[in-house]
Amino acid sequence: MWTSDNQKKGYMAITAHFIDESWRLRNILMRFIYVPAPHNAEVIAEKLHESLVEWNLDEKLLTVNVDNCNANDKEIAEIVGKIGKSKLLCEGTLLHMCCCAHILNLIVKDGLDVMQSATEIIRESVAYWTASPKRIEKFEEMAKYKKVKIKRKLRLDCKTRWNSTFVMLDIALPYRPVLERAKEKEKQYEWLPSSEEWAFVVDVVERLRLFYEITELFSGTDYVTANVYFPKICEIKMKMRQWEASSNNTIKEMTKSMTEKIDKYWSNIQGLMAIAIILDPRYKKKMLVACFAMLHGIEPSPYECIEKVDDIVASLRLLLEEYEVENDAYTPDEESMISTMKAHAIMSVFQNIVAQQMPATARLQGEIDQYLNDGLVPYVEKFNVLDWWRVAGTRYPTLRKVARDIFAIPVTTVASESAFSTSGRKLNEHRSRFTPHMVEVLMCSQDWLRNKFKDANTGEASFWTCLQDIQEGMQVHKKCTHTFLVYVLEIYNLLGNVLI
Template identity: 40%
Template sequence: MDQSEEMRDDECLSGSASPLFSPSEGNDSSKHLLPIWSSPSLELVDDLSSTQDVDSTPCSSPTEISSDGSKEKRISVVWNHCKKRKVEEDLVGESKQQVSMDCYHFDPNLVRRKLANMVILHEYPLNMVEHIGFREFSASLQPLFKMVCRNTLKRDIFKIYDYERGKTFMELEKIPSRIAISTSMWTSSNKRRQFMLVKAHYIDDSWTLESRFMRFIYVPSPHTNEVLSNALLDCLLEWNVDRKLSTVVVDDYGTTDAMIKILLDKFQISSLILHGSLLHMRCAAYIFNLIAQDGLAVIGESIDKIRESVLFWTTSKKRNKKFEEAARQLYISSTKELILDSKTHWNSTYLMLSTALVYKDVFLHLRQCDSSYNCIPSEIDWEVVKDVCGTLELFYDMTKFVSGTTYPKASMYFHYMCQVKIELSECIVSSNEVIRKMASNMLEKFDSYWNVVDRIMGVAAVLDPRFKMKLLEWCFPTIYGDTAYEEIEKIRRIFYDLLEQYHSKEMDKEDSFANSSFCMTKGSQSKSLYEFDLFVSSELKCRNVKLEFDHYIEDGVLPRTPNFDILSWWKGNGVKYPTLQRIARDILAVPVSTVALESPFSTNERLLGPHRNRLHPKTLEALMCAQNWLQNEIKGSSSKLEGGTIQTILDDYDDLGVESDDTEPLEWNSFSCL
């Protein structure tokens, strides 16, 4: 193809409106021809014989109106040479795919806002805007956009933070229900700074469980109870939620009991649920981790022997292959692979032990076949590990249940706690001395947790129409024995107290309205008789509220179905149980754990990424909080999630070093040449 034809090709693909042939070329048929408009899917083909896999159907020519008024389609030699062909993308060299956007309006402020959102959402470093590669990429997308510097980007991030904070503040302000607060401590990866994350949990007007970051507070040393409680109190006062609290859920980063006592002394007790008796809630996942690690510590010697055996057979491919061959010879059908544990994550130790138990006979068989294998566990070791794994399995399942970014409903949590209590009570009378010692240590820690959360979690379980009081009547006799009836009545009395408090709060609103109406319309009526009428009405309504709870219990339990939604059920039964509905909206919003999904099995500190160690605390708080607020907006709009994910740059780390069948392994050094 000569140079003039290449120029015409470019005009055709770039959207030029000039005709392919001009009248000066002497073609008489040119007066019947109309210009060919641009299309990124068209490419001129000069030599038809040389094309492969090309659709041979000619493109339709433009329609022309003849002299008699009828429409007819003309086909010229030009259209015979213009064939449909898929243009392949080529990232090397110059691309032929050029699209004209004549009506495009460029808004640099919008681009800056989207850039700041991107950095916030995906945790990109702020100095990314100064990277040459990113600047060149941005310029290729829109040459008119002047890339901002790092300081300008930071100012844009603070503007987004202020705007989103205002929206979140107004959202929490408008919620009529109470708000549960959870706190957790974070540490910079260089161990020099610590931060307190404060989150709000509530059920919105559509009866959806929601959570929002409130503050990411830098807490200077020393981290005493007074310092931590003051930091939390200042946050609650700043957000105006101190009189709307339901509970405060804390992980055990200190003596939390003392911290809660300090808060109770500074709160207005009358504004809390039952004068603050239900305020304290401990993080379930953190407690379970401590209990599980105590149990594993008792059988440390047996674990070390099994760990040594697993290490022996997983150190080389040859030994691993020999182990698999022995498993096939013994007809063990399990496909589980031997894995070595991480001592800081008790779940990996549990998985290592449970897998080793499956291949117990293989270890015994290989002792006879390989003289170099001399670290075989004894029969007593296997028996002890088997008993311990049976108990740890319950903690493993329970920890997975309570951990996650979407917190489980509190009502489903109580029966798990009852199972743990029953399991440990049975282990305490085991004939095995090691198991008894393990259960004793675990039960001591569990009881300290149970005594704090049993009441509020019991209330949450009763508010589940699939359980009600029947769950307590079923499990309490096993847990408490002869005192089970008294414990059940405690939960019932808590409900009556809650109903009375919520009813009194509603009556205060009605009395305030009635008093104003009385002053305007009943000035001649005796005030004492009017107050008597209010007293009689209050007594009657209080009796009706208690009957509301009794009717709820007497209605029986609902069948447990997989897709049952407790929040939707209470949303639809507010007319029948109006006071209980308000209680359910407050109690069912309480989270049982503050631990994120990615770290539920470790008591190690939550660490910030190393690329954020040197950020100013205010900048770090703006990034952390704004990220949460923007993520919730995106999740609330399904259209924004199409074709994308809300991941951070750290999410790619798990993929490094994983090789596929058709790709070369990724090497970091390869980036130095780009």
């Protein structure tokens, strides 16, 4: 949900995530819809269901990604009731997907809270030394005197974005000797953390770095994130286990609170994200066995880990059967047929005849077994899992359809810029002045044009300059709709065929 301070109104952003026919990851803002008060589960679910029906997507859902609050649990139940369990995959049991960025925000808040006093002192220091060009110059002179290299300039944070607070602290820490000298030489400068506060901030910032990097990774919109969630959560859990052994009692208490939060939320989606790991040909079952071993103690029984992995594979088998039911009768994938016919024409015809005569369940189980028994793809950091399934995945036609849907699932509900916000999502003062209809026109048009521009992959500076002109022009003119259409026409005239 987004809020508009000027109008005291709430808006719901509904974004569709899917993998298109060319196996490219896509995300498109379908609606930015005004939601009347009260913003309870019934009202939100009704507006969401109306939008899904309007776009003919109500029976094509795999998951609905929402923030983590009690109202959203009820909202998902309302959606399942309106659509009907029989029309959803696995009767809607997979529908509820929690936002990982929201989970990480809750966890990080504990880290920021324990060093709030020291953070405020450093914030005042940064504000003082960045207040004017003269002070900046004086600070740089003191840094030169103390032989401290200025790799990054001091930067004041935005209190509602925890990543900016992290960056502010991370930049300020190497300048400790400079700030200590400043306290001696500058009478007006009053803020300086104690030695204990400096040490504590260093300790906590290093721990928060992990969450900063993982949140950035999770918040990407141009690459698959479903197959990175499980290993990264394992990494966080392992680090927390190490932090519990800290000699600092405050760190111990912070870690305990963080662990409780991650345990509360992460189990809701580990099944679906574990399936994503199996569908990554670099990992399959072996990565899951290793992850479960790390998650469940120092030396868990290998049989327990294997049992958990077998449960995930069993869930994948059931999911595959659901996809088969949707297809009614088995028809070999056209792309698979063409590529295979070119290489092995006679054998391809024979195998497809046999496949059509084979019972569906046996064929599907054989498809999974074949995939799992095939060797792992060598690990490379910039591996494109969608390219692999587009080409090599034709050997597993039904599993390929599952992979296409699973890998479209984002692990956050927000893009990178919003993922670090601790204050929620708010419309700026300018957009808040428009009617709800015009707000939706602006938000959706910007997203659609951005997507079309990304396809064109050219004319970036001109495009975004024009898009800003739209909003500035609409602020001046009273007739918003007319102005909007005029500026859109100007964009198309400027870019010509780029957006056509």
